[in-house]
Amino acid sequence: MGRHSDAVLSALNLEESRMKLNALFLSMTLLFPAAPGLLAESASSSQRDGSASAGKPNILLILADDLRPDCIGALGNPHIRTPNIDRLVTQGVAFNNCFVMGSNQTAVCTPSRTMLMTGRNLFHMPLDEGRPDNKPSVPVDFQMLRAAGYDTFYLGKNGRTYNPGCRTADRCEFFSETFSAKNKDICPDKVVAYLREPERAKRPFYISFAISVPHDPLSPAPEDLALYKGENAPPLPPNESVSHAAFAGFELRDTNCRAFGAGPAGSLFSTAPEEKRREALAAYYAVMTGYDKQIGRVLDELEHTGLAKNTLVVFASDNGLSFWDHGLIHKQSLYETDNRVPLIIRGPGLPAGQKRGTFVYLSDLLPTLLDLIGVPVPTSVETKSFAPCIKDPQLVHRKNIYMAYRREIRTFRDEQYKLVLYNVAYSKARSTQLFDLKADPYEKNNLAKNPEQAERVRRMIAQAHEAGKELGDDYQGKDAGRNAIMSKLRFWSTWDMRHEFGPGDVQNFPEKYIIDGTKEEWGD
Numbered sequence: 370m371g372r373h374s375d376a377v378l379s380a381l382n383l384e385e386s387r388m389k390l391n392a393l394f395l396s397m398t399l400l401f402p403a404a405p406g407l408l409a410e411s412a413s414s415s416q417r418d419g420s421a422s423a424g425k426p427n428i429l430l431i432l433a434d435d436l437r438p439d440c441i442g443a444l445g446n447p448h449i450r451t452p453n454i455d456r457l458v459t460q461g462v463a464f465n466n467c468f469v470m471g472s473n474q475t476a477v478c479t480p481s482r483t484m485l486m487t488g489r490n491l492f493h494m495p496l497d498e499g500r501p502d503n504k505p506s507v508p509v510d511f512q513m514l515r516a517a518g519y520d521t522f523y524l525g526k527n528g529r530t531y532n533p534g535c536r537t538a539d540r541c542e543f544f545s546e547t548f549s550a551k552n553k554d555i556c557p558d559k560v561v562a563y564l565r566e567p568e569r570a571k572r573p574f575y576i577s578f579a580i581s582v583p584h585d586p587l588s589p590a591p592e593d594l595a596l597y598k599g600e601n602a603p604p605l606p607p608n609e610s611v612s613h614a615a616f617a618g619f620e621l622r623d624t625n626c627r628a629f630g631a632g633p634a635g636s637l638f639s640t641a642p643e644e645k646r647r648e649a650l651a652a653y654y655a656v657m658t659g660y661d662k663q664i665g666r667v668l669d670e671l672e673h674t675g676l677a678k679n680t681l682v683v684f685a686s687d688n689g690l691s692f693w694d695h696g697l698i699h700k701q702s703l704y705e706t707d708n709r710v711p712l713i714i715r716g717p718g719l720p721a722g723q724k725r726g727t728f729v730y731l732s733d734l735l736p737t738l739l740d741l742i743g744v745p746v747p748t749s750v751e752t753k754s755f756a757p758c759i760k761d762p763q764l765v766h767r768k769n770i771y772m773a774y775r776r777e778i779r780t781f782r783d784e785q786y787k788l789v790l791y792n793v794a795y796s797k798a799r800s801t802q803l804f805d806l807k808a809d810p811y812e813k814n815n816l817a818k819n820p821e822q823a824e825r826v827r828r829m830i831a832q833a834h835e836a837g838k839e840l841g842d843d844y845q846g847k848d849a850g851r852n853a854i855m856s857k858l859r860f861w862s863t864w865d866m867r868h869e870f871g872p873g874d875v876q877n878f879p880e881k882y883i884i885d886g887t888k889e890e891w892g893d
């Protein structure tokens with residue numbers, strides 16, 4: 370076993386890893402004191418000669434856009450064809466309870482990708498995504514990897530991500546086109562060309578391959594669509610007929626499936642006939658199959674060049690998607706289909722063909738990757754490495770998950786139960802849901818009104834509030850007042866005053882409790 374694999378394996382030993390990281394961190398801190406921005410620039414002179422990075426594993430991160438957690442063949446969907454992602458499942462470790470912490474805006478891709486790149490939590494993430502020339506205010510993955518001697522390459526969506534962070538990669542190529550039969554080879558061609566460059570054998574690389582697929586609009590190749598016709602058309606989700614009363618009066622941005630009869634933008638429930646709904650889902654499956662072929666080309670090239678044996682490959686998605694689950698067609702709820710995402714990790718010395726059920730946040734991935742390659746995690750990173758859980762199926766990374774959607778929704782989830790709190794319709798209504806996910810994985814039966822669950826609901830609300838406080842929810846820092854986007858996250862400070870209302874379905878509030886009576890503009 371070479372030293373590459375040793376590096377990965379040793380990082381999996383928690384105690385040993387921590388000791389090494391502490392020592393490394395000390396030296397890193399001395400080299401690059403905490404000020405953001407110093408990381409990459411200092412590194413270019415001191416470490417980029419390759420000596421400090423010799424032997425470290427390469428990293429290929431493949432980040433899908435709006436991929437449902439149930440649309441990978443080898444993870445239990447017999448209707449979809451994803452043979453190349455299946456290959457990663459067979460050769461790697463799949464985390465089946467990976468969650469995105471939520472969103473401060475309707476465009477949920479942006480905060481998810483920002484959290485992933487910075488390791489900051491939702492309530493502390495940088496918001497400086499405006500000017501083309503600005504630098505990230507918090508260190509990002511590319512800077513950290515460059516500091517460790519890596520050559521870095523971003524190939525992905527432009528906008529709806531943390532653009533200042535993307536621009537810090539050695540090579541940054543934005544790809545804004547809709548993935549289609551016509552352009553499907555452009556991005557994999559670029560990755561393959563990069564892998565063929567002689568430099569790849571000399572210095573470790575980090576590729577973030579993060580194009581906007583299978584995000585709408587859906588434009589599958591005819592040959593892929595043909596796979597999902599007739600009796601091969603995928604079935605609609607088991608909860609597609611369950612209406613979502615909690616969103617009464619709550620307007621949401623629609624996924625752009627209007628060509629399939631999803632109704633006008635902003636409408637919540639789709640009224641499309643079943644035939645149209647199934648047509649749209651088939652198109653989504655077909656786009657995934659086309660995307661999978663392109664991923665296959667990149668994985669094949671890793672094999673052909675011999676780089677695969679020293680490359681960590683990660684496949685994940687920035688968020689999920691409802692496809693008429695609960696009558697919704699979007700990703701702006703905290704149901705499992707919207708915020709749970711696939712996460713598969715394959716690498717030298719890591720287990721193959723295994724699954725993990727422990728809770729992780731997608732944004733835990735950054736410290737995990739740094740951990741796996743033996744690079745200290747900067748103090749700006751708030752999330753934590755789950756690298757030890759890749760090797761040991763018994764370890765618990767997080768006991769529960771807290772998620773937020775703007776000011777309207779909070780959820781707290783343990784292994785069995787999920788509490789969802791709604792504060793919607795511009796503070797005119799609230800609702801509470803409790804699901805037993807072991808008995809009801811599709812979140813169809815709201816138990817919040819059952820008298821025997823009242824104590825659990827009360828306890829979980831308290832736990833949710835505590836978890837929110839720990840993460841900085843209702844953030845009162847300087848950004849909170851200055852930045853309108855962050856201020857849209859206020860939830861608990863408005864929730865507390867309503868404690869006299871018990872859990873249940875939508876309840877209307879007296880006018881005196883209405884905080885923002887005026888209709889606000891929906892951010893994009």
Ligand SMILES: [Ca+2]
Nearest residue numbers: 434435478687
């Ligand atoms: Ca997305």
